[in-house]
Amino acid sequence: MKKLLVALLVATALSPVYAQQALRNASEVKSPVINTDNSVTFNLFAPKAEEVKVTGDFLGAPAVMSKDENGLWSWTTPVLAPELYMYAFDVDGVRVLDPNNVYMNRDVATVTNIFLIDEEGSRAHNYRVNDVPHGTVSRVWYDSEGLGAKRRMTIYTPPGYEDSNENYPVFYLLHGAGGDEEAWIALGRTAQILDNLIAEGKAEPMIVVMTNGNATQTAAPGESAEGLVTPGFDVSRMNRGEFEQAFPDVVNYVDSHYRTKTDKAHRAIAGLSMGGFHSLHISKQYPDLFDYVGLFSAAIFPPEGSTSPVFQDFDGKLRTQFEKNPKLYWIAIGSDDFLYEDNKQYRELLDKEGYPYVYVETPEGHIWKNWRIYLTEFAPQLFK
Amino acid sequence: MKKLLVALLVATALSPVYAQQALRNASEVKSPVINTDNSVTFNLFAPKAEEVKVTGDFLGAPAVMSKDENGLWSWTTPVLAPELYMYAFDVDGVRVLDPNNVYMNRDVATVTNIFLIDEEGSRAHNYRVNDVPHGTVSRVWYDSEGLGAKRRMTIYTPPGYEDSNENYPVFYLLHGAGGDEEAWIALGRTAQILDNLIAEGKAEPMIVVMTNGNATQTAAPGESAEGLVTPGFDVSRMNRGEFEQAFPDVVNYVDSHYRTKTDKAHRAIAGLSMGGFHSLHISKQYPDLFDYVGLFSAAIFPPEGSTSPVFQDFDGKLRTQFEKNPKLYWIAIGSDDFLYEDNKQYRELLDKEGYPYVYVETPEGHIWKNWRIYLTEFAPQLFK
Numbered sequence: 001m002k003k004l005l006v007a008l009l010v011a012t013a014l015s016p017v018y019a020q021q022a023l024r025n026a027s028e029v030k031s032p033v034i035n036t037d038n039s040v041t042f043n044l045f046a047p048k049a050e051e052v053k054v055t056g057d058f059l060g061a062p063a064v065m066s067k068d069e070n071g072l073w074s075w076t077t078p079v080l081a082p083e084l085y086m087y088a089f090d091v092d093g094v095r096v097l098d099p100n101n102v103y104m105n106r107d108v109a110t111v112t113n114i115f116l117i118d119e120e121g122s123r124a125h126n127y128r129v130n131d132v133p134h135g136t137v138s139r140v141w142y143d144s145e146g147l148g149a150k151r152r153m154t155i156y157t158p159p160g161y162e163d164s165n166e167n168y169p170v171f172y173l174l175h176g177a178g179g180d181e182e183a184w185i186a187l188g189r190t191a192q193i194l195d196n197l198i199a200e201g202k203a204e205p206m207i208v209v210m211t212n213g214n215a216t217q218t219a220a221p222g223e224s225a226e227g228l229v230t231p232g233f234d235v236s237r238m239n240r241g242e243f244e245q246a247f248p249d250v251v252n253y254v255d256s257h258y259r260t261k262t263d264k265a266h267r268a269i270a271g272l273s274m275g276g277f278h279s280l281h282i283s284k285q286y287p288d289l290f291d292y293v294g295l296f297s298a299a300i301f302p303p304e305g306s307t308s309p310v311f312q313d314f315d316g317k318l319r320t321q322f323e324k325n326p327k328l329y330w331i332a333i334g335s336d337d338f339l340y341e342d343n344k345q346y347r348e349l350l351d352k353e354g355y356p357y358v359y360v361e362t363p364e365g366h367i368w369k370n371w372r373i374y375l376t377e378f379a380p381q382l383f384k
Numbered sequence: 385m386k387k388l389l390v391a392l393l394v395a396t397a398l399s400p401v402y403a404q405q406a407l408r409n410a411s412e413v414k415s416p417v418i419n420t421d422n423s424v425t426f427n428l429f430a431p432k433a434e435e436v437k438v439t440g441d442f443l444g445a446p447a448v449m450s451k452d453e454n455g456l457w458s459w460t461t462p463v464l465a466p467e468l469y470m471y472a473f474d475v476d477g478v479r480v481l482d483p484n485n486v487y488m489n490r491d492v493a494t495v496t497n498i499f500l501i502d503e504e505g506s507r508a509h510n511y512r513v514n515d516v517p518h519g520t521v522s523r524v525w526y527d528s529e530g531l532g533a534k535r536r537m538t539i540y541t542p543p544g545y546e547d548s549n550e551n552y553p554v555f556y557l558l559h560g561a562g563g564d565e566e567a568w569i570a571l572g573r574t575a576q577i578l579d580n581l582i583a584e585g586k587a588e589p590m591i592v593v594m595t596n597g598n599a600t601q602t603a604a605p606g607e608s609a610e611g612l613v614t615p616g617f618d619v620s621r622m623n624r625g626e627f628e629q630a631f632p633d634v635v636n637y638v639d640s641h642y643r644t645k646t647d648k649a650h651r652a653i654a655g656l657s658m659g660g661f662h663s664l665h666i667s668k669q670y671p672d673l674f675d676y677v678g679l680f681s682a683a684i685f686p687p688e689g690s691t692s693p694v695f696q697d698f699d700g701k702l703r704t705q706f707e708k709n710p711k712l713y714w715i716a717i718g719s720d721d722f723l724y725e726d727n728k729q730y731r732e733l734l735d736k737e738g739y740p741y742v743y744v745e746t747p748e749g750h751i752w753k754n755w756r757i758y759l760t761e762f763a764p765q766l767f768k
């Protein structure tokens with residue numbers, strides 16, 4: 001087999017696509033290097049470049065890297081707090097993904113490298129794949145009569161689901177504008193967070209259903225018959241409340257295909273940004289469905305002039321929802337979020353009516369770091 | 385909602401990570417552009433670069449791109465045959481993924497952009513997500529007693545599985561050295577190929593099980609407790625026949641957790657390269673398990689000196705296997721494959737003994753293009 005391996009490696013190195021990288025990068029350069037003090041060193045071999053910078057969500061302005069005599073550019077961060085970070089290089093104005101790091105996330109139409117600073121006991125430790133029992137993650141196509149399409153969603157079933165006869169509670173977890181059914185599982189680290197919270201006894205074993213909230217799409221870009229299109233924002237059907245109205249199709253599919261607890265006390269819905277908007281309006285449109293509601297950096301108010309039945313009688317529907325005493329109405333937002341004022345206005349409305357809710361404010365803004373924090377905080381409060 | 389959207393876009397554009405791309409690339413440059421004649425134009429904005437090349441599996445040597453007065457580099461291929469292609473840019477010696485194409489595949493430690501030239505009726509049309517019923521793809525953790533670990537695998541269940549009470553045949557599909565349980569589903573387009581072949585009535589509805597064939601791993605890089613390590617080849621446990629010997633753990637898990645037909649006539653095993661080696665040795669070690677065996681560009685002969693019981697008595701085990709009359713023993717390889725001679729030698733051995741098999745030879749070598757072709761040819765022959 002060693003002979004085979006050598007032959008395989010030679011074949012790879014000789015292929016024109018790989019030759020450059022195999023010789024220059026893969027074998028020699030390591031990047032990123034997480035140092036023992038939790039600083040991180042980035043390295044890129046680019047001898048002809050005039051300026052190489054690293055951009056990242058741990059940085060304000062891009063950092064200019066230094067070049068050694070061999071053409072290797074490097075830069076080391078200050079000590080970083082445990083977190084999942086993203087970065088990319090800028091080589092003379094061209095955005096370059098690190099050729100030595102295969103770990104990437106796509107956010108809308110932008111792919112970014114990622115790395116994880118981990119520390120036992122930190123929240124980021126929940127974002128890691130740890131040596132704990134793992135749930136199953138499935139991409140499933142359900143039939144939405146309301147939207148007139150077979151549509152794709154991502155479903156997490158907890159460790160032990162397949163070897164049990166029990167019924168499980170269900171948490172519906174919705175993405176934001178520009179996202180899709182891949183967003184929470186990839187950028188949100190949902191499977192890792194749930195695996196870890198369940199293993200620690202902090203969260204109940206639950207099914208997590210991550211839908212595609214874009215009424216214009218049947219599936220994430222590349223996963224539908226539209227082909228390998230460039231992902232983007234499409235608002236053409238957003239204002240119509242169609243996804244919200246058709247949401248019982250999702251619940252019915254899940255309840256008829258999984259061993260679920262089918263009462264309100266065992267259903268939660270939460271989402272980020274547009275998904276928070278969806279969670280707000282779905283839970284008020286169908287006040288007997290969800291006992292747990294989470295608005296993460298949520299858009300709040302219906303579009304002006306929308307004739308969708310979902311957006312009619314806002315106040316009356318909200319009254320009905322709260323008269324039924326949901327167990328948890330949880331609102332979280334970053335202090336720098338561009339939706340902060342809308343949320344403040346909404347909280348004032350809830351306060352005025354005396355509707356109970358829990359409010360959490362974090363630093364920073366409309367970013368995945370916050371949404372992972374909110375998921376990690378929200379999930380342990382469910383179904384207890 | 386339009387106001388929200390504008391705000392979201394502004395927030396994205398202002399973030400330091402995205403600013404460069406948002407301004408220069410995403411909004412202005414399209415790449416790749418598939419032209420109406422099936423030539424493809426690549427574009428990259430890199431005004432300071434001295435030389436930009438495109439490398440790809442449709443090219444011998446890298447092609448030098450041309451720069452216009454604004455700093456946009458472009459190059460157009462000749463007309464390309466329908467196929468899934470891969471490419472990357474080389475900017476002054478730095479390997480650069482196309483910032484305007486989010487579609488990528490990872491092969492071992494190399495990430496490459498992809499695009500698909502499609503034509504109705506071509507084989508490549510099967511690699512596309514078409515408007516047909518779709519199966520479910522799940523990442524599942526099974527318990528391998530033989531390997532002493534919980535291990536991850538990818539399972540495709542065909543359209544209709546969830547809404548039926550029927551039992552289904554199972555096809556075990558194994559990756560090569562450096563691959564893992566993500567290889568066939570991503571690079572091999574297994575879900576698309578099976579969806580399409582089943583929709584056309586060419587293949588029987590079947591479950592496809594894609595294991596992780598590296599006895600040293602519990603899961604693909606990034607999906608195990610090892611963390612975000614650089615993928616590589618690890619032969620330390622390859623020679624020991626452990627994965628082959630423990631394979632009944634996989635079959636037992638699948639048969640006890642899915643509605644399967646549990647007889648030999650409804651089980652197939654095939655794999656590429658190291659996975660072909662696995663298929664050969666597993667099917668001969670357990671001659672009552674599989675009626676269909678596929679060796680795709682397979683490694684053949686056991687490592688010299690290995691003491692694994694799997695590799696003892698090669699001739700006797702092969703005799704037993706063929707005495708039991710497998711329904712199909714299918715060997716395929718490219719004429720340029722570095723394993724061609726080993727396969728020739730193996731065919732001579734089979735010929736000498738009069739063991740029946742089907743042999744398919746294609747142009748080119750040890751490449752995914754061939755393995756997708758083999759899957760598309762092999763799957764329709766199963767369970768009929």
